[in-house]
Structures are given as structure tokens and as C-alpha cells.
Amino acid sequence: MRRAQWKAASRAAIALTGVGALAAGMAMLLAAPAAAGTTLGASAAEQGRYFGAAVAANKLSDSAYTTILNREFNSVTPENEMKIDATEPQQGQFSFGAADQIVNHARSRGMSVRGHTLAWHSQQPGWMQNMSGTALRQAMLNHVTQVATHFRGQVVAWDVVNEAFADGGTGARRDSNLQRTGNDWIEAAFRAARAADPGAKLCYNDYNTDDWTHAKTQAVYTMVRDFKQRGVPIDCVGLQSHFNSGSPYPSNYRTTLSSFAALGVDVQITELDIEGASAATYRSVVQDCLAVARCNGITVWGIRDSDSWRASQTPLLFTSGGAKKPAYDAVLAALNNGSTPPPTTPPPTTPPPTTPPPGPGGCTATVSVNQWTGGFVATVRVTAGSSALNGWSVTITLPTGATVTNAWNVNRSGDTGTTRWTNVAYNGGVGAGQSTEFGFQANGTSTGLNPTCTTG
Numbered sequence: 279m280r281r282a283q284w285k286a287a288s289r290a291a292i293a294l295t296g297v298g299a300l301a302a303g304m305a306m307l308l309a310a311p312a313a314a315g316t317t318l319g320a321s322a323a324e325q326g327r328y329f330g331a332a333v334a335a336n337k338l339s340d341s342a343y344t345t346i347l348n349r350e351f352n353s354v355t356p357e358n359e360m361k362i363d364a365t366e367p368q369q370g371q372f373s374f375g376a377a378d379q380i381v382n383h384a385r386s387r388g389m390s391v392r393g394h395t396l397a398w399h400s401q402q403p404g405w406m407q408n409m410s411g412t413a414l415r416q417a418m419l420n421h422v423t424q425v426a427t428h429f430r431g432q433v434v435a436w437d438v439v440n441e442a443f444a445d446g447g448t449g450a451r452r453d454s455n456l457q458r459t460g461n462d463w464i465e466a467a468f469r470a471a472r473a474a475d476p477g478a479k480l481c482y483n484d485y486n487t488d489d490w491t492h493a494k495t496q497a498v499y500t501m502v503r504d505f506k507q508r509g510v511p512i513d514c515v516g517l518q519s520h521f522n523s524g525s526p527y528p529s530n531y532r533t534t535l536s537s538f539a540a541l542g543v544d545v546q547i548t549e550l551d552i553e554g555a556s557a558a559t560y561r562s563v564v565q566d567c568l569a570v571a572r573c574n575g576i577t578v579w580g581i582r583d584s585d586s587w588r589a590s591q592t593p594l595l596f597t598s599g600g601a602k603k604p605a606y607d608a609v610l611a612a613l614n615n616g617s618t619p620p621p622t623t624p625p626p627t628t629p630p631p632t633t634p635p636p637g638p639g640g641c642t643a644t645v646s647v648n649q650w651t652g653g654f655v656a657t658v659r660v661t662a663g664s665s666a667l668n669g670w671s672v673t674i675t676l677p678t679g680a681t682v683t684n685a686w687n688v689n690r691s692g693d694t695g696t697t698r699w700t701n702v703a704y705n706g707g708v709g710a711g712q713s714t715e716f717g718f719q720a721n722g723t724s725t726g727l728n729p730t731c732t733t734g
Contacts, residue, residue: 291587293681298595318595318606319352319389321613325568328353328390328575329613332549335359335376337585338383342600346581353434354384355392355548355577363403369417376615381432392548392577393433395483396422397467398440399454407455415459419470426474434481436514437548438471439464445486449497452705464501465510472511473684483516483548489528490537492564503541505607511655518546519563520579522591527552527559532566539572549579551586557608564609566576568616605652640665641708643672647724653683654724657717658699658730660708667708667733672699674729 315321322329330353347354358364359376366372384391397418409417426436442464444452456463464482471480482502487495498515517539521527528534534704547567552559567573584598603687635672640663645729647656651709660670675696676682682693688705691698705714 296426296686315610315614318350318441318610319611322575322711323352324507325613325616326574327567329609330354330390330575330577331581332357333380333384333575333581334578334585335379338379343581343585344383346600348387351389351581353390353392353577354380355394356380357394358401360394360425360429362398363401364405366406366421367403369403369405369609372424372428373531377429381429382627384439385432385484390434391429391432392546393429393436393478395437395440396425396471397438397456397463399443399452399456401606402455405536410455414455415463415466418456418459418463419466421469422470423474426478430475431477433475433478435481435514435546436471436475437483439467440483441485443480443484443487443494443497446626447493449500451497456590461604465505468505468511469653470640475701476655476657477716479513479544480511480514480542481514481516481546482547483518485518485520485549486525487517488525488531488534490530490534495534496701500536500676502538502543504553506541506543508640512543514544514546516578517673518549519547520549520551520588521559522553522588522593527562530568535570535573539570545570545573547573547576548593550576551579551587551588551591553588553591553593553604555583555593555595555603555605557604559610560605561612562611566615568612582611634729641667641670641731643728643729645674647727653719653721655717656724656727657715657721658688658729659702659713659715661713662708662710664710666710669734670701670708670731671734672729672731673697674699674727676727677723677725680720680724682718682720684720685716688718690718708734 314316315324318329329351331347331351333354334357359380364376365374381391406417422438425443431669440453442454444450451457451461455610471478474562482498484498485493486492487498489495502512502515517534536543550563564576567576578594580594581599582596582598583589583592583594586594589598590620592720595609597602597603630678642661642663643658645656645658647654658672658674660672673696676694680692682697689700689702691700699716701705
């Protein structure tokens with residue numbers, strides 16, 4: 279989660295406080311053409327899931343490191359390279375080189391990428407630490423927008439907000455400069471992330487939320503339930519699951535996973551490591567995930583013990599020399615013995631509309647909307663009829679007061695009233711009966727949107 283030098287002191291305190299498919303629309307990509315059942319990623323993929331690792335850019339030149347990474351995993355999470363201090367070291371000046379290096383390495387080898395993290399009270403650059411109030415709120419939203427936009431289409435899920443709840447028995451929000459901008463800051467961050475990267479899953483991520491009985495777990499659950507009821511765009515919950523003697527694997531872990539999933543969100547184990555690399559505990563964690571259809575992936579926080587922020591606790595699946603541990607064998611066996619089907623539940627945001635059957639030739643357009651007070655995001659699906667399209671245009675009349683502020687995968691003419699949307703170079707060709715999508719964000723309400731499609 280944090281850099282090693284920061285974590286050591288932080289987690290010592292945590293230990294005293296107590297324990298703290300992919301779904302439809304998320305691509306399942308294999309890290310290497312390994313035979314099913316022989317590597318972690320290939321075996322997880324057979325279960326409709328991913329098995330990933332946290333990756334540091336400065337270790338991609340280590341051949342022993344990349345050999346294990348490329349062979350075993352089908353998902354990566356940048357360890358520090360997407361955090362605020364790394365991506366916006368000076369206000370308004372963004373730096374993506376190290377993060378791009380990890381993303382390019384992963385995607386060139388067929389691995390999916392989890393983005394980590396857009397909004398967090400920690401690892402803020404000095405300029406952000408010194409801000410407060412409205413200025414901080416706007417800076418945070420701009421950061422979310424710029425970073426998510428840069429990686430749009432390259433990241434399957436974002437840890438949008440990280441560690442926003444306090445430890446202990448109160449279930450209160452963590453006191454931070456972001457929290458002091460207003461209790462709705464988490465919601466605002468999620469809405470900004472949805473607008474910037476509509477195709478990615480949006481997750482809330484935290485530690486010490488593994489035990490279902492604990493106040494912190496219940497507080498996160500209450501927030502997610504509220505977001506789902508009010509239409510705030512949240513798609514997944516990340517459990518960090520850093521298990522040690524002071525923060526052990528709880529017997530009700532599966533209950534926690536299934537309870538969050540029952541809210542209509544995916545569950546992802548995002549930062550797994552286990553003190554001493556207990557084979558039995560690693561096996562139990564994997565079995566618990568496989569037992570919950572919407573638990574769609576596991577990420578271990580590092581590859582070899584020497585790569586871990588808790589290296590002295592030898593918590594990972596490979597020794598510092600790169601040898602497989604008994605815990606590795608236990609995880610692989612649990613994945614290979616799993617029998618649950620991949621998750622098939624649709625994404626928890628506004629369901630896609632039923633596309634009317636396309637008529638002969640021509641095209642049709644439908645729209646789905648994620649509305650909040652004062653604005654909305656619309657996703658428009660263009661479907662070809664019995665003949666392929668070599669170009670298309672869509673006309674939408676916006677309600678009075680609605681103004682388009684952003685759009686993606688499309689050219690547009692007009693921001694208010696009757697607007698015309700035309701394909702860009704890469705999505706004008708649509709096969710017969712096939713579809714493509716574009717989207718836009720607007721202020722105002724979305725009442726009465728009724729897109730019409732024409733060819734050419």
C-alpha cells in the first residue's frame with residue numbers, strides 16, 4: 279500500500295488496533311500462454327478470475343523478478359507509481375513515465391492492470407498537503423480526472439479512494455485534509471472517476487476490513503450500501519488483507535466477502551500478504567474467494583519476499599531467491615480444485631438498455647444514464663443492422679439546461695439543445711448486427727434522451 283519506509287511504523291500501530299468474472303464487461307487476459315493448471319494466472323483464469331501482483335517499475339530490469347512476473351500472473355497493480363506524489367509532484371504538472379512503464383509491460387504481455395490509487399490522505403506531495411477547503415477539493419478532483427483520463431481504456435479497475443476510515447471501534451471516517459473538505463468528498467471522487475474513465479470498475483479500498491464483526495468493516499459496508507441506493511457509481515470493494523499475528527485471518531472472512539457482494543458490487547482481494555506465508559491460510563483465502571461468485575480476483579502485494587514491504591515476515595509466495603514456497607503449491611491447488619463458475623452478474627451501474635432489433639440495413643442507438651444531482655454520464659450504444667456500417671451519426675436532443683462538458687470515443691457538434699455525434703476514425707466500421715459505444719458527461723438532467731442513428 280505504502281512505501282516500505284512509511285509502512286513499517288504505520289503497520290506496527292495497526293497491529294495494536296485489532297484485525298483490521300472478472301465481472302461482465304471486464305476482460306480476462308492471460309499473462310502468458312501457460313497451460314491451464316500450471317501457473318497462478320492460468321489457473322485463476324479457468325475460474326473466471328485473475329491472480330495478480332503489485333509491481334515496482336524499478337524492478338522491471340531484474341530478470342529474475344520479471345521471469346516470475348511474466349510466468350505466473352495475469353494482473354498487475356503499480357505499487358507506488360500511480361499514487362498522487364508520483365503522478366502530480368507539482369500542482370498541474372503530471373508525470374506518468376514510471377506508471378506507463380508498468381502498464382506497457384503488463385499490456386504487452388496480455389496482463390490486465392488495476393489502477394492504484396486516485397485519492398488518498400497519504401503520499402500526497404507537499405503542495406497538496408499544504409492545501410485545504412475548496413482549493414483542495416478542486417485540486418483532488420482535477421487529479422482524479424487527469425490521471426484516470428490518461429489511463430482510460432488501459433486500466434480495468436481503479437482504487438478510487440483509499441483508506442478513508444479510521445481504525446478502532448467507532449466506525450468513523452479518518453480525520454484527514456480530504457475529509458475536512460466535506461463528508462461528500464468520497465462520492466465526489468467516484469463521480470469524477472466515472473466521468474473520466476467510464477469503462478473501468480471503480481473500487482473503494484481499505485485495510486482492517488476483513489472481519490465482518492468489526493466497526494470499520496461495518497462502516498465501509500454502510501457507505502457502499504448508501505452509494506448503491508443513491509446511484510453513486512461504485513463497482514467494487516477492495517480488501518487489502520495484510521494478515522499477521524496482530525491482524526489475523528478471521529474465520530468469518532467469507533462472510534465479509536459475500537456480504538459486500540450481496541450489495542451488488544464485486545469484491546477484490548487487493549494487497550494480500552500473510553506473515554510466515556502460512557500455506558493453510560493462503561489456501562483458505564483462495565477458497566473463500568472462489569466460494570463467492572463476485573470475488574473476481576486476488577493480488578499479492580509483491581512477488582518475492584525481498585520485494586515485500588514486510589520482508590522480515592517472509593509473507594509472499596516466493597522466497598527472496600525466487601523459489602516457490604509450500605504456500606504457492608497450496609494456492610495453485612486451491613485454484614485448480616475450484617469449481618465455482620465465473621461471475622456473470624452485470625455491472626452494478628445503470629444496466630445497459632435493451633437494444634431494439636436492428637432493421638434491415640441502417641443502425642439503431644440506445645442510451646443508458648448514470649444521473650446525480652446536477653449532472654450525468656450517458657453511454658450511447660450504436661448497433662448496425664443487417665449490413666455493416668462504414669460510418670454513423672447520432673442525434674440527441676438534450677433537455678433544457680443540460681450542457682455537455684466532456685465526451686469520449688466520438689466527435690460532437692453542439693453542447694446544448696440538439697446535438698450531433700459522429701464516429702471517430704477507429705469506431706466507424708461496425709459489423710452487421712454488432713455494436714460500438716461512446717459516452718459523454720453533461721450538467722443538468724438527462725430526462726427524455728432519445729438518440730436516433732443514421733448511417734454515413
